Amino acid sequence: MIPSRRDLLKALAGAPMLFAPQRPAAVTTVNGVVFGVETFSFHDLPPAGDLQLIPTIVKNLQTLGIAECEIMSGHIEPFASVMTGWWVQSRRSPDFARLREEARQWRLTVPMTYYRDIQRRFEDAGLRIYLYNVNFNETFTDAERDRTFEAARELGAEGFSSSTVLSESRRLVPFVQKHKMFVAMHNHNNLADPDQFATPASFETALAMSPLFYVTLDIGHFTAGNNDAVAFIRQHHDRIINIHVRDRKRNNGPNRPFGQGDTPIADVLRLIRDNRYPIRCYLEYEYGSFRPAVDEVKTCFDYCRRVLAS
Amino acid sequence: MTAMVGLKRVRWYVFLAAVVPIFTIGLGLDARQERDAGGFKAPTAALERGRAVYVLNHCHFCHGVDLTRATMGAANLSQSPFVGTDEDGNMIGPLVKAGLPNLQTAMPSYMELTSEEIVDLARYIHFLRQQARFRELSRLADSPAGDRTAGEAYFNGAANCRSCHSVTGDLAGIGLKYDTPKLRERLLRPGPTMPSEGVSPTAGQAAHLKLLENYTAANVQDLIAYLGASR
Numbered sequence: 001m002i003p004s005r006r007d008l009l010k011a012l013a014g015a016p017m018l019f020a021p022q023r024p025a026a027v028t029t030v031n032g033v034v035f036g037v038e039t040f041s042f043h044d045l046p047p048a049g050d051l052q053l054i055p056t057i058v059k060n061l062q063t064l065g066i067a068e069c070e071i072m073s074g075h076i077e078p079f080a081s082v083m084t085g086w087w088v089q090s091r092r093s094p095d096f097a098r099l100r101e102e103a104r105q106w107r108l109t110v111p112m113t114y115y116r117d118i119q120r121r122f123e124d125a126g127l128r129i130y131l132y133n134v135n136f137n138e139t140f141t142d143a144e145r146d147r148t149f150e151a152a153r154e155l156g157a158e159g160f161s162s163s164t165v166l167s168e169s170r171r172l173v174p175f176v177q178k179h180k181m182f183v184a185m186h187n188h189n190n191l192a193d194p195d196q197f198a199t200p201a202s203f204e205t206a207l208a209m210s211p212l213f214y215v216t217l218d219i220g221h222f223t224a225g226n227n228d229a230v231a232f233i234r235q236h237h238d239r240i241i242n243i244h245v246r247d248r249k250r251n252n253g254p255n256r257p258f259g260q261g262d263t264p265i266a267d268v269l270r271l272i273r274d275n276r277y278p279i280r281c282y283l284e285y286e287y288g289s290f291r292p293a294v295d296e297v298k299t300c301f302d303y304c305r306r307v308l309a310s
Numbered sequence: 311m312t313a314m315v316g317l318k319r320v321r322w323y324v325f326l327a328a329v330v331p332i333f334t335i336g337l338g339l340d341a342r343q344e345r346d347a348g349g350f351k352a353p354t355a356a357l358e359r360g361r362a363v364y365v366l367n368h369c370h371f372c373h374g375v376d377l378t379r380a381t382m383g384a385a386n387l388s389q390s391p392f393v394g395t396d397e398d399g400n401m402i403g404p405l406v407k408a409g410l411p412n413l414q415t416a417m418p419s420y421m422e423l424t425s426e427e428i429v430d431l432a433r434y435i436h437f438l439r440q441q442a443r444f445r446e447l448s449r450l451a452d453s454p455a456g457d458r459t460a461g462e463a464y465f466n467g468a469a470n471c472r473s474c475h476s477v478t479g480d481l482a483g484i485g486l487k488y489d490t491p492k493l494r495e496r497l498l499r500p501g502p503t504m505p506s507e508g509v510s511p512t513a514g515q516a517a518h519l520k521l522l523e524n525y526t527a528a529n530v531q532d533l534i535a536y537l538g539a540s541r
Contacts (some may be wrong), residue, residue: 043371081382082382087382087415090383163415188416189416190413190414193412193414196414249418252419253418253419253421254368254418254420291346
């Protein structure tokens with residue numbers, strides 16, 4: 001059947017622009033401060049592997065007017081992130097060994113065009129995956145670590161943000177050197193386990209392991225662990241890739257709407273603005289709400305804009 | 311011809327429109343319920359207060375809006391024996407207030423919750439558990455059948471059914487009265503399908519709801535084998 005003129009136009013509109021000149025990477029700035037979104041913020045996304053997952057993330061970023069993101073591996077790979085071994089509790093499941101092996105085999109065999117297609121979808125929408133969020137852990141094989149670095153490159157990411165641990169960081173040293181790609185360690189606030197990233201000392205131990213190790217400082221978790229985010233940024237600004245902007249109460253307190261917790265969001269944003277630190281600020285929405293996630297991320301972004309305007 | 315196809319389609323949609331709500335009400339999933347980012351709106355004002363505590367303290371991000379899709383290594387509260395022992399927050403409250411700071415990704419401490427909020431939260435969690443357990447257990451297959459002896463032991467022992475019921479008294483011949491699917495449904499939910507505004511469950515209904523939260527699949531199959539033999 002000969003396609004109609006309308007069909008032809010539709011097909012052309014949906015096709016990748018093979019001959020278009022490469023666009024410069026989009027950047028969203030507010031008074032000189034670069035903003036992005038950690039895709040964990042979008043709590044109401046379709047499940048892993050759903051064909052609408054990536055289009056929904058793209059649409060959400062466009063709605064927000066934010067050009068770049070740190071994308072979770074669970075939003076790229078077609079299986080739940082519990083299958084990748086990060087949460088020690090999830091490893092106790094009787095099905096874990098089988099599910100983990102399935103995830104491993106997928107990673108080792110998926111063609112790299114899978115990742116490149118996702119990168120193009122972002123690029124075609126004027127967006128960018130700046131960081132690939134993969135939680136490296138002891139259940140990864142070396143072959144899997146290699147493939148994950150290759151995947152990040154195909155996604156167009158500059159490097160990784162990773163909720164990893166110190167013992168795994170040591171294993172990652174030869175991989176960052178081989179692939180010439182950085183890993184930024186992300187903290188939580190477990191102060192009892194010395195292998196976790198939760199204190200200035202834990203970050204400093206990792207930073208000494210490799211010049212390609214950096215920090216994704218989650219200022220909310222850092223505050224919940226009773227640390228001083230402003231002091232840490234002043235001291236280590238040249239090794240911080242991005243911060244996760246959220247507001248938590250001290251003493252392992254809960255997440256709160258921006259401005260209602262103990263996290264010094266305003267002080268941190270102004271510190272970055274006034275010193276022109278090249279630290280990207282990634283919104284992470286995790287307080288509760290009855291509204292859609294994208295609406296709340298917008299509220300978080302509006303708060304940051306107001307802070308930076310003053 | 312086209313008109314015939316159109317008529318058949320209309321009939322099919324009319325059939326669906328009539329059947330789907332009946333089916334979903336039976337499962338406790340009323341299609342008419344309003345939904346938002348925190349799940350389905352609760353059927354009573356008290357439960358809706360509990361839902362507000364649950365959602366606004368972002369419990370649902372880790373434990374799921376219906377308790378069954380736990381993420382990030384969080385406990386599946388619909389299956390948790392710890393939650394099953396709770397009465398109006400006496401177990402849940404202290405844990406929620408203290409948090410679990412030593413977990414890999416710590417559960418926050420919710421020190422600021424009031425006693426009233428803890429009770430509302432706990433009752434909402436129990437309500438969600440009952441909904442989730444009913445959905446799960448009502449889908450059990452008829453075979454393999456349970457163990458009649460184990461059912462009798464559970465009836466007279468851990469479940470303490472005998473404090474109100476007897477297969478030679480009020481339940482005599484119940485195996486003749488109901489087939490297996492109906493017996494399972496009556497066992498899981500002998501009272502109203504959903505709580506109603508201003509209507510408190512009777513002591514018996516409350517006891518059945520408590521049992522519903524804590525049944526294992528084997529408990530249900532064994533009880534059905536035992537009760538079904540009463541002919």
